[in-house]
Amino acid sequence: xxxxxxxxxxxxxxxxxxxxxxxxxxxxxxxxxxxxxxxxxxxxxxxxxxxxxxxxxxxxxxxxxxxxxxxxxxxxxxxxxxxxxxxxxxxxxxxxxxxxxxxxxxxxxxxxxxxxxxxxxxxxxxxxxxxxxxxxxxxxxxxxxxxxxxxxxxxxxxxxxxxxxxxxxxxxxxxxxxxxxxxxxxxxxxxxxxxxxxxxxxxxxxxxxxxxxxxxxxxxxxxxxxxxxxxxxxxxxxxxxxxxxxxxxxxxxxxxxxxxxxxxxxxxxxxxxxxxxxxxxxxxxxxxxxxxxxxxxxxxxxxxxxxxxxxxxxxxxxxxxxxxxxxxxxxxxxxxxxxxxxxxxxxxxxxxxxxxxxxxxxx
Amino acid sequence: xxxxxxxxxxxxxxxxxxxxxxxxxxxxxxxxxxxxxxxxxxxxxxxxxxxxxxxxxxxxxxxxxxxxxxxxxxxxxxxxxxxxxxxxxxxxxxxxxxxxxxxxxxxxxxxxxxxxxxxxxxxxxxxxxxxxxxxxxxxxxxxxxxxxxxxxxxxxxxxxxxxxxxxxxxxxxxxxxxxxxxxxxxxxxxxxxxxxxxxxxxxxxxxxxxxxxxxxxxxxxxxxxxxxxxxxxxxxxxxxxxxxxxxxxxxxxxxxxxxxxxxxxxxxxxxxxxxxxxxxxxxxxxxxxxxxxxxx
Numbered sequence: 313x314x315x316x317x318x319x320x321x322x323x324x325x326x327x328x329x330x331x332x333x334x335x336x337x338x339x340x341x342x343x344x345x346x347x348x349x350x351x352x353x354x355x356x357x358x359x360x361x362x363x364x365x366x367x368x369x370x371x372x373x374x375x376x377x378x379x380x381x382x383x384x385x386x387x388x389x390x391x392x393x394x395x396x397x398x399x400x401x402x403x404x405x406x407x408x409x410x411x412x413x414x415x416x417x418x419x420x421x422x423x424x425x426x427x428x429x430x431x432x433x434x435x436x437x438x439x440x441x442x443x444x445x446x447x448x449x450x451x452x453x454x455x456x457x458x459x460x461x462x463x464x465x466x467x468x469x470x471x472x473x474x475x476x477x478x479x480x481x482x483x484x485x486x487x488x489x490x491x492x493x494x495x496x497x498x499x500x501x502x503x504x505x506x507x508x509x510x511x512x513x514x515x516x517x518x519x520x521x522x523x524x525x526x527x528x529x530x531x532x533x534x535x536x537x538x539x540x541x542x543x544x545x546x547x548x549x550x551x552x553x554x555x556x557x558x559x560x561x562x563x564x565x566x567x568x569x570x571x572x573x574x575x576x577x578x579x580x581x582x583x584x585x586x587x588x589x590x591x592x593x594x595x596x597x598x599x600x601x602x603x604x605x606x607x608x609x610x611x612x613x614x615x616x617x618x619x620x621x622x623x624x625x626x627x628x629x630x631x632x633x634x635x636x637x638x639x640x641x642x643x644x645x646x647x648x649x650x651x652x653x654x655x656x657x658x659x660x661x662x663x664x665x666x667x668x669x670x671x672x673x674x675x
Numbered sequence: 676x677x678x679x680x681x682x683x684x685x686x687x688x689x690x691x692x693x694x695x696x697x698x699x700x701x702x703x704x705x706x707x708x709x710x711x712x713x714x715x716x717x718x719x720x721x722x723x724x725x726x727x728x729x730x731x732x733x734x735x736x737x738x739x740x741x742x743x744x745x746x747x748x749x750x751x752x753x754x755x756x757x758x759x760x761x762x763x764x765x766x767x768x769x770x771x772x773x774x775x776x777x778x779x780x781x782x783x784x785x786x787x788x789x790x791x792x793x794x795x796x797x798x799x800x801x802x803x804x805x806x807x808x809x810x811x812x813x814x815x816x817x818x819x820x821x822x823x824x825x826x827x828x829x830x831x832x833x834x835x836x837x838x839x840x841x842x843x844x845x846x847x848x849x850x851x852x853x854x855x856x857x858x859x860x861x862x863x864x865x866x867x868x869x870x871x872x873x874x875x876x877x878x879x880x881x882x883x884x885x886x887x888x889x890x891x892x893x894x895x896x897x898x899x900x901x902x903x904x905x906x907x908x909x910x911x912x913x914x915x916x917x918x919x920x921x922x923x924x925x926x927x928x929x930x931x932x933x934x935x936x937x938x939x940x941x942x943x944x945x946x947x948x949x950x951x952x953x954x955x956x957x958x959x960x961x962x963x964x965x966x967x968x969x970x971x
Contacts, residue, residue, distance in 0.1 A: 373863050393866040394874075406864035410882050410962030419878070420868035453964050471868065 317384050317474040320347040320370075320507065325389075326378035327365050327531075339365040341531045342379065347475070347507050352498070354522035355511045358554070362531035363511045367477050370509060372396045383474065394423070399468030400477040404484065405460045407452035413439075413463050414448045420471035438470040441500060458489045465497070469504060476501075478510045482517065494520060515555055519543060527551045548588060549596050549668040557598035558643045562670055565595050573667045578638035580616050584665030594670035599660055601631065604644035607659040614662055616642060620654045634658065722938035733938035743939070746919040747946055753831070753906075753918065754899035757838035761895050762888060764839075765846035770880065773854045783851070790844040797840055798908040802828055805836065833909035834916045838899050846895045853887035854880070858967040885961040893951045900947050919943045 324342040331337050340362040347353055355363035368374040370381065372393035381389040388396055399420075407416050414435050421431045439445050442462040452460055461481060468476055481497070482490045498521055501508045512518050518525045519539040527534045527542060527550075535547040546552035553560060563575035563582065571586045575595060584597050607615055618634035621641070625648060632646045634656060644658055725732040737743045768786070772779050789797065804810050805827035815821040827833055861883075862875045870878060903920040910916025919939060927936035 371867055373866070392871070393863070394869045394871050396867075397869065398867060400864065400867040402860055402864055404858075404860065404967070406858070406860045408861060408865070408879060409964055409966060419865070419870075423865075423869035423874060451962070451964070467868065477867075 316349075317507075318349055319384065320475060321382045322346070322370070322379070323382070324379040325366065325369055325376055325381060327362075327369055327374055328377040338531045340369065343526075343533055344379075345526060345533075345536065347509065349474075349507055350505055352501050352508045352510065352521055352523045354518035354525045355509065355528060356513070356515060356518040356525050356554070357528035357534075358513055360530075361528040363513075363526075363528050364479055365531070366528075367400075367479055367509060367511050370475070371398055371400050371477050397471065397473055398475045398477055399471055399473035401461075401464045401468050401479065401481045403480045405452070405464040407460055407463055407467070409452055412449045412451060413444065413455070416452065416463055417466045417470050420467065424471065434470055435466075438466040441469070441503065442466045442496070457485055458493060461485060461493060462496075465500065469500065472504075472506075474506055476504075476506060476508045478508065480511055480513070482512075482514075497521065527554060529554075545587070546598070546666065549598060549671050552598040552666060552668070557600050557666070559597075559599040559601065559604070561597050561599075561640055561642075563595060563597060565590060565593050572662065575667065577640065579636045580638070580640060582614055582616075582660070582665050583662040584667040585663055586667045588668050590667070590669050592670065596668050596670050598666045598668065599642075599664065601643040602645045603664040604642060604658045604660050606644075606646045606650070607657040614660050614665070615657050616660075617655065617657050618642065620650055620652055620656060623650055623652055718937040718940055721934050722941050725934045725938075726932070733935045734942070736935065737938060737942060742917065743922055746917055746922045747942070749915060750900055750902070750918040750920075750943075751946070753834055753838060753902060753916065754896055757835055757842060757899045758892055758896040760835075760839050761842045761846040761899075762850070762892050765843060765850045765891075766884075766888065769847055769850040769854045770876065772851060773857075773859075786847050787844045789840050790848075792841075794837065794841055794904045795908065797837055798905050801833065801837055801840075801909055805833065828909055830911050831915045834902065834906050837905040837909050838902060841905070842895050842899055845898065846891055849891045849894065850884070850887065853884055853891070856966060857883050861966075882961060883966045886958045886963045889954050889958045892954050896950060896954075897947055900943070900950075919946075 322343055322345045324344055325340060326338060326342055327340040328336050329339050343362075343366055345353070355366055357363050365374060369376055369389075372388075372391060372395075376389050379389075380387055383396075408419065411419065414432075417438055418431045418435045421434060426434070436445075439448070442465050444459065444462050444466060447455065447459060447463075452463065455463065461484075464481070478497070482493055485493060494517060497508075497510075501521075510518075510521060519542075522539055524536060525539055525542045526536045527547075529550050534551045535542055537545075537547075542551065543555055546555050546557065549560065561577060561580065561582075563577045563580065565573060566576050567574040568586065568590070573584055573586050573590070573595065575582050575584065575597060582597060616634075616636060618636040618640075620632060621635045622633040624631040626645075629645045630648045630650060632644050632650055634642050634644070636642070642658065650656070722733055723730045725736075728735075768782075772783060792800075802809070805825075806812070807824065807826060807828070809828075811827070812825040815825065827836065857880060861879050865875045865879050901920055902918055903924070906912060906916045906918045906921060910918075912921055920943070923936045923939040923943065926932045926939055
């Protein structure tokens, strides 16, 4: 079992399941990804997108239906999980309820046949790393959710795995603890200098933790890129929607000039940037709420006029909904003093209007 | 100083109101009192009222008469091996059956069928199959696998086999429910930490199953210890399978000495109690809480 590595290569990793009535579906289709040492990779997507399937395939808990996994030059996909030696943190922690905290953390070392004299100091070191000292002899049932999660992390890292796999590890924690543990996970990743694959459906978690994000949908990879790129330049409409582009309008293409596209709706005229080749006369535009601003000057390019339909006070600013005369609804962030029912003009810079091919949905 | 009516009402409201659902316990309590507690106490008192001699005469007689006190050993000699075999075989099969598969349902049904057969029916079948001229003996001799005489009925082995056949389904179903109650994610976590399937069984399943196994052992033992029909039909009721229930039956219905029969029944209960208490005390060595891996 290796403790050190250069890269883990997933090549067209596929997993099929038999659904009801003998129907076979791809839970994961041809995932190709190279994870380098020191990298933090987040697999991001809604539930059922295949991200946990991908993680279980890497861990060896699910056999592959196709493709290969290599750790440097060694092919590891035929190996059972116990011979891969990847540390895994489960969503519900999966702590052994009958073992004390030290026994839980030392379990992997005992399985590897590490001498008892060596186990104690390594467990103590892992406990210090996750700041759990003083809880050594408690049973998991006597710990809080946050402490249980730390035990699960310590248990996974104490075996010094080349790769740490985390399956939505924060989803059972409350909001405050989630933020704290998130920072902890990033710190632990830096200190260990191995690689982490982190499954989540929370884009904030993925953006704040990862070096690269793999966005998935229906078992298929949509985009693999750095957080800043996934945030600002989503590769398709699905990724845009998932990354918080709440305003999606379906408009008619009037003119294409380079990558600039002029689009028109019943009472909306917008210029945007083309992100994918367009087909046909219809296209969808995606805009983040925070990129729309209430305009004060005279009507000009990329101005939409509408009536304020809803205002949600948010402290520093408000979340405002406006409805155009044609019935299109836009969400934006704006000043807290906007009056309900007022007519406003909102502006969005053309480079922040992302244009994708029309996807057929009218929401 | 008297409290205001409002304050009194408030205090009354604070006191836990009588839960009328508790009345549902009444029939069961009455049933227990009439059909268990009363006969037990009646039998206990009766056992201290022998027709002749002092109040301990029945117990003195039991422990000084050779064909009475030896029944404890003979019954234990059947019940303990039968229980160990049943629990011992049921555990690995139930462990294998924990994963849902095409065969799980079929095998489970097949294994549980003997539960529907009474001990008398099992005895009848065994006499035909295992008897000196039974199918098994004929088959073994025909194929020259074993030429000697085969005696698996009307002796110790006949009763033991019958206890295994009738007791196994109980042990199997009980252990299966314990095994499937253990969160499978624990075994997966152990696997990622380097535990192969043997180590997963030893370090995860076995310790978590131990309290359930102890409970299963007790139930299977109590069932086997009260063996009666198969000891008569398949055993040698005058010899090695003269179990304690036969002694009690003879005292009650052949000698019409209900007082002695009650004493034998009390001794039978006491021996069971000692074994059960011992096995249950072993449970304290193991973890007994919920068998899941955390929140979720």
